[in-house]
Amino acid sequence: MKEKTAIQELIKGIWDENPVLVQLLGLCPTLAVTSSAENGLAMGLAATFVLLCSSFLVSMFRKMIPGQVRIAAYIVIIATFVTIADRFLAAFVPDISKSLGPFIPLIIVNCMILGRQEAFASKNGIGRSLLDAMGMGLGFTITLLVLSSIREILGSGTLFGMRVMWESFAEWGVMTQAPGAFITLGCLIAGANWINARRKA
Amino acid sequence: MNSTAKIIIVLTLITVISGGVLAVLDTYTKPRIEAYQNQLKKEAVSEVLPDNVKVETLEKNNLTYYKATKNNKVVAYAFQVSGGGYQSELVVMVGVTADFSEIIAAKIISQVETPGLGTKIEKDPSNKEHPTWFMDQFKGLKINPAITYVKNAKPSKDTEVQAITGATISSAAIVDILNKQIKAAKAIIGE
Amino acid sequence: MDIQSILIAAGSMGGLGLLFAVILAIANKKLHVEEDPRVTEIMDVIPNANCGGCGYPGCSAFADGVVKGEAPVNGCPVGGADVAELVAKIMGVEVNVAEKEVAQCQCQGGMEEIAYQGEYQGAQSCIAATLVSGGKKLCEFGCLGLGDCAAACQFGAIIISENRLPVIDPEKCVACGECVNVCPRDIMEMHPLSHRTKVLCKNHDIGRYATKVCTKACIACGACERKCPFDAIHVIDNLAVIDYEKCKHCGLCATVCPTKAIEHKKKPRKPKPIPEKEAEE
Numbered sequence: 261m262k263e264k265t266a267i268q269e270l271i272k273g274i275w276d277e278n279p280v281l282v283q284l285l286g287l288c289p290t291l292a293v294t295s296s297a298e299n300g301l302a303m304g305l306a307a308t309f310v311l312l313c314s315s316f317l318v319s320m321f322r323k324m325i326p327g328q329v330r331i332a333a334y335i336v337i338i339a340t341f342v343t344i345a346d347r348f349l350a351a352f353v354p355d356i357s358k359s360l361g362p363f364i365p366l367i368i369v370n371c372m373i374l375g376r377q378e379a380f381a382s383k384n385g386i387g388r389s390l391l392d393a394m395g396m397g398l399g400f401t402i403t404l405l406v407l408s409s410i411r412e413i414l415g416s417g418t419l420f421g422m423r424v425m426w427e428s429f430a431e432w433g434v435m436t437q438a439p440g441a442f443i444t445l446g447c448l449i450a451g452a453n454w455i456n457a458r459r460k461a
Numbered sequence: 462m463n464s465t466a467k468i469i470i471v472l473t474l475i476t477v478i479s480g481g482v483l484a485v486l487d488t489y490t491k492p493r494i495e496a497y498q499n500q501l502k503k504e505a506v507s508e509v510l511p512d513n514v515k516v517e518t519l520e521k522n523n524l525t526y527y528k529a530t531k532n533n534k535v536v537a538y539a540f541q542v543s544g545g546g547y548q549s550e551l552v553v554m555v556g557v558t559a560d561f562s563e564i565i566a567a568k569i570i571s572q573v574e575t576p577g578l579g580t581k582i583e584k585d586p587s588n589k590e591h592p593t594w595f596m597d598q599f600k601g602l603k604i605n606p607a608i609t610y611v612k613n614a615k616p617s618k619d620t621e622v623q624a625i626t627g628a629t630i631s632s633a634a635i636v637d638i639l640n641k642q643i644k645a646a647k648a649i650i651g652e
Numbered sequence: 653m654d655i656q657s658i659l660i661a662a663g664s665m666g667g668l669g670l671l672f673a674v675i676l677a678i679a680n681k682k683l684h685v686e687e688d689p690r691v692t693e694i695m696d697v698i699p700n701a702n703c704g705g706c707g708y709p710g711c712s713a714f715a716d717g718v719v720k721g722e723a724p725v726n727g728c729p730v731g732g733a734d735v736a737e738l739v740a741k742i743m744g745v746e747v748n749v750a751e752k753e754v755a756q757c758q759c760q761g762g763m764e765e766i767a768y769q770g771e772y773q774g775a776q777s778c779i780a781a782t783l784v785s786g787g788k789k790l791c792e793f794g795c796l797g798l799g800d801c802a803a804a805c806q807f808g809a810i811i812i813s814e815n816r817l818p819v820i821d822p823e824k825c826v827a828c829g830e831c832v833n834v835c836p837r838d839i840m841e842m843h844p845l846s847h848r849t850k851v852l853c854k855n856h857d858i859g860r861y862a863t864k865v866c867t868k869a870c871i872a873c874g875a876c877e878r879k880c881p882f883d884a885i886h887v888i889d890n891l892a893v894i895d896y897e898k899c900k901h902c903g904l905c906a907t908v909c910p911t912k913a914i915e916h917k918k919k920p921r922k923p924k925p926i927p928e929k930e931a932e933e
Contacts, residue, residue: 326464328680329472332672336472340479344486351493361573416586437575468680469673476669477662484661488654 266391273395279372280403280445281452286372290404291441293363297420300408302356304401306349306364308394310341311373315393318381325382334377335368342367372400403448410444411435501570502554506539509556509566522649535559538650541570542642547630549573551582555639557604561647567599567639572631579631595632598622604643610636688719690742697738698728703806705729705828718743729753729827753827753842755810755820759795760852760868760913762815766791767865777803782836791865793854795839801831848901848917851885851892858890863911870913876905885914 264272279285289307294300314337318325325333346364349357357364367373376396381389412418415435417425434440506516506527514529514536526540539556551572556565569583584592591597602608603619610624610632611617624632694715701711706727708714717723718739725743726736732752772788774780778800781787787796797816809824810831818831822845831840839854851870855862859871872890884898885905892905892914906916 325471326467328464329468329673329676332472332676333475336475336479336669340482343483347486347490347494351490351497354494354497358571433578465677465681468677469670472673472676473666473670477666480665481658481662483665484658487661488657 266387269388269391270395270398273392273397273399274402275399277396278399278403278452279375279396280400280407281449283372283375284449285375286370286400287445288366289363289370290407291438291445293360294404294408294411294441294444295415295436296359296412296418297405297409298356299359300404301401302349302353303360303363303367304397304404306345306360307367307370307373308397308401309345310338310367311376311393311397311400312390313341314338314373314377315381315389316386318377319384319386319389322382330382331374331378334374334382338373338377339368372396407441407444407448410448411440415440502541505554505568505570506556508568509539509554510537511556511565524646524649526646526650529556537565538646540646540650542638542646544634544638544642546572546634547574547579547628551631551634551638553635553638555599555643557643557646561643561651562604564599564602564604564639564643567596567635569596569635574628574631578627581625581628582631582635585625595622595625599639604640608636608640690719691715693742694718694739697731697742698735699730701730701806703730703828703830705826705830729829732826753844754822754825755801755827755829755831756841756843756850757795757801757818757820757839758841758850758852758854759793759817759839761789761791761794761866762797762813762817764815765867766794779834779836791855791869793837793856794866796837800834800836801840804830804834806830846901847896847899849894849899849903849906850915851894851913852915853891853913856890862890868911868913870909871911873910875908875910876914879904879908 273279277283280287280290286307289303293303314334317337318334321333342365345367346357349360349364376393380392384392409419412420413424414432417423417429417431432440435444510516510527510529511531514531516539517528517530519526519528524540526538528535529537529539536559537556538559538561539554541552541554543550543552545551549572551574552570553567554570555567557563558565572580572583574580574582581587582595585594586592588594598616599622602622606620608620608622609618610622612624612629613626614623616623622632622636691712692715695712698711698715704710706714706717706723706729708717708723711728714723714727718725718727725740725745726733728735728739731739767790768788769786769790770788772781772785774784776798778787778796778798781796781798786792787798789796795817797812797818799812799818801818802810802812806828807824807826809821809826810818811821813819818840827842829842832838832842834840837854843850853866853868853870855865855869857865857869859873862869862871870890870892872887872892874887876885876892877887881902881904882898882900884895884900885892886895887893892909894905901916903916903918906912906914
C-alpha cells in the first residue's frame with residue numbers, strides 16, 4: 261500500500277474514511293445524544309479525547325502487548341480514559357454530564373475507538389497514530405455537530421440553546437426523538453455518497 | 462520471557478496502573494462532584510421551603526429530611542421523593558407544611574424523560590411566559606384526601622393539577638409519587 | 653491523597669486483571685491454534701484491496717489459501733508480478749511469472765457501427781437496459797455501452813468512449829475481473845497480453861441478419877477458417893472462435909475477415925487499446 265502523507269493521514273478521517281458517514285462506526289452515541297448541538301459537540305470532543313489518548317498509549321506499547329490479550333488490554337486502556345473523561349465532565353461541566361447521561365461510559369464500547377486501535381494504532385508509529393486519531397476524532401465530532409445542529413434547529417428551533425428559527429416556527433417534534441436521528445443520519449449519509457459519486461464522475 | 466508469563470504480567474500491569482490512575486483522579490474530582498450535588502440539593506431545598514427559615518438536616522429511618530423552623534416553631538419539612546416516570550427515574554424535592562396538609566413547592570431534581578414531551582414537566586418551551594407552569598401548580602396545593610390530575614381542563618378543586626398534553630404519563634407519575642411518598646414521609650417524620 | 657483508597661482501587665483492578673490474564677493465558681495454551689506465521693507475512697505484502705479478484709472472499713482468505721497450497725503464489729491479480737515474487741519468496745518457491753492479463757471488450761459495435769432499434773431513455777445502466785428491451789442498439793449480443801463495467805472498475809481502468817464502447821487502459825487494468833462479472837452480456841473477457849489475435853464479436857446471428865445489425869459483426873462466412881494454416885479458428889454456431897492452444901497469432905484470419913471482426917495486433921508488445929481508433933476506421 262502507498263504511504264500516506266501526514267496531511268492525508270489527518271484528512272482521511274474527516275471525509276474519505278469518516279467514521280460515521282463512511283465506516284458507519286460508533287452509531288450508538290451518534291444517534292442517541294445528538295438531540296442538541298451542545299450534546300453532540302461534547303460527545304464528539306469526549307470521544308476524540310479518548311481516541312487520542314488511547315491511540316497514543318496503544319501505539320506506544322504496541323510491541324509489548326502480546327497479541328492474545330491485545331483486545332483486553334485495549335479495552336482497559338480505553339475504559340481508563342473514558343472514566344477520566346466522565347469524571348472530568350461530571351466535576352467541571354455537570355450540566356453536560358447530566359444530559360449525556362449514560363452515553364459517556366458507553367464510549368468504552370464505541371467501535372470507532374476500539375476499531376482504530378485494532379486497525380491502526382496497533383500497527384503504526386506514535387506520530388501516525390496520533391494523526392489518525394486526530395482525523396478520526398475530528399471527523400466524528402464534525403459529523404455529530406452537523407447532525408445535532410440539524411436536529412436541534414428543526415426539532416427545537418434553537419442552536420446551542422439560542423432561538424434561530426422565526427417565532428411561529430412549529431418544531432418538528434420527531435427530530436428530537438430517535439426516528440429523527442435515523443432520518444437525519446440517513447440523509448447525511450446519502451448526501452455524502454452523492455457528493456462522492458459526483459466527485460468521481 | 463515465555464508467552465504465558467508475558468500475557469499475565471502485561472495485562473496485570475495495565476490493570477494495576479489503570480486502577481491506580483483512576484483512584485488518584487477520583488480523589489481530585491470526587492469532592493467537586495459531591496459539592497455540586499450538595500449545592501443542587503441545597504438550592505432545591507431552599508426553593509421548596511418558605512423564606513427566612515432555619516433549616517436543619519435530619520435523618521430518620523433512612524429518610525433524610527430538612528426541618529424548617531421559624532422562631533423555634535416547625536413551619537415546614539422538605540424531603541426528596543422519587544419514582545418511575547415514563548422512561549426514567551423522577552427525583553423531586555418537595556416542601557410541605559408542618560401539618561402535612563399542603564405542598565409549599567415541588568422541584569424536579571432529575572429526570573430523563575422523552576425530550577420535547579415528558580421534559581415539559583420541568584420546562585415547557587411552548588409556554589413562553591411561564592415555562593415552569595406544571596411544577597408551579599403544586600405551590601399551595603392541598604394534599605388531602607389525595608392529589609388528582611385532569612386532562613385538557615383547568616383544575617377546579619384545590620387538590621387538582623392539570624396534566625401536560627402529550628406527557629400524561631410523566632404528569633401522572635409525579636402526582637402518584639407525591640401522593641404516596643408524602644404520606645410515607647409523614648408517617649416517619651410524624652412519629 | 654488517600655493512599656489506602658488508591659491501593660484498594662489498584663489492587664482490585666489488578667486482581668481482576670491478574671485473574672483474567674491467567675484465564676487467557678490458560679486458554680492460550682489449551683486452545684492454541686497453530687497459525688502459520690507466513691499468513692501474516694503474506695498479508696503484509698499483498699495489496700489488501702479485498703477486491704476478490706483472486707477468487708477468494710478477501711485478502712486474508714487468499715493468504716490462507718496460498719499457505720495451504722490451494723492458491724497459486726501469483727494468484728493476486730492486483731499485486732501483479734512484484735507481489736507474486738514477494739509471496740513466492742515467503743513461501744520459498746520459484747514463481748513462473750504469470751502473464752499479465754487485461755480485460756478486453758469483445759465487441760466493436762459502437763454508435764457508428766450498429767443499427768438502432770429505437771430510443772432508450774431508461775436508467776443509464778446496462779443491467780437495467782437488458783431487463784427492459786436491450787437498450788438502443790439492435791444487436792442482442794453486443795455491448796450496450798451504458799458503462800456498468802466502467803462503474804464497476806475500482807481502478808479507473810475503463811472509460812466509455814464517445815462511440816459508446818468501453819476503452820480499457822492496460823496499464824491500469826489489474827485483471828480483477830469485476831467488469832467481466834458485471835457485464836450482463838458477457839462481452840468483457842480476460843486475455844493475456846500474448847493473445848494478439850481476437851474475434852471482437854459475440855453475435856451468433858446468421859450472416860444475413862448479422863450484417864444488418866452491425867457493420868463489424870462476424871457474419872460466419874468462414875473465410876478465416878479456410879485461411880488459417882494452423883486449424884486454429886472455427887465458425888461455431890455462426891461465430892468465429894479462436895483456439896488459443898493452436899493459434900500462432902500470424903494474423904492471416906484478420907486480413908481476410910470481410911467485416912474486420914477479427915483484430916490482430918502487431919508484435920511490438922505495447923498493446924494499444926482497441927477502441928476509438930478501431931471505431932473510427
